[in-house]
Amino acid sequence: MRSSIDTQPEAERMKARNAHGVTEYNAGQSKSEQRGLWRQFVDYAARKLPAVKANNSANTAAPPAVAITISPTSATVRVKQTKQFTATVQNTANTSVTWKVNGIVGGNGTVGTISTSRVYRAPNSAPNPAVVSVSATSNADPTKSATASVTITRH
Numbered sequence: 001m002r003s004s005i006d007t008q009p010e011a012e013r014m015k016a017r018n019a020h021g022v023t024e025y026n027a028g029q030s031k032s033e034q035r036g037l038w039r040q041f042v043d044y045a046a047r048k049l050p051a052v053k054a055n056n057s058a059n060t061a062a063p064p065a066v067a068i069t070i071s072p073t074s075a076t077v078r079v080k081q082t083k084q085f086t087a088t089v090q091n092t093a094n095t096s097v098t099w100k101v102n103g104i105v106g107g108n109g110t111v112g113t114i115s116t117s118r119v120y121r122a123p124n125s126a127p128n129p130a131v132v133s134v135s136a137t138s139n140a141d142p143t144k145s146a147t148a149s150v151t152i153t154r155h
Helices: 031-059
Strands: 015-017 023-025 067-071 074-078 082-084 086-090 097-101 112-114 119-121 131-138 145-153
Touching: 067 131, 067 145, 074 082, 086 097, 097 112
Parallel strands: 074 145
Antiparallel strands: 015 023, 067 086, 082 119, 097 131, 112 119, 131 145
């Protein structure tokens, strides 16, 4: 007894549809069959590649940029007195900051100092000019910082 595949015409035995509906040919394809297969492949790729590109673009989106804010953004502090500051870092797990006064990490006796506990202490005498900047720089992204303006008064 012969199997059912043996009763099919030769051309029908040589081709079969794969899971995507594209016809695949076995050995012995004619040039016409090869061109048909190529057209099917091109049509299939044209339908599927935009979906693949759309799915991959969702996976390659850039994470949100690190953002930092400081509070208060301005203050007036008398000589030898203190002012508490806070910095908020967003879009990163590392929320630590480096505190600076006029660009000097931790400040100094001339412009005032700021501790790691965020307390600014004005110098013993007002600098000239009497306005300094207190800044917080993100340790996660050192290109991100926020600055407050501090006016130092004598009385």
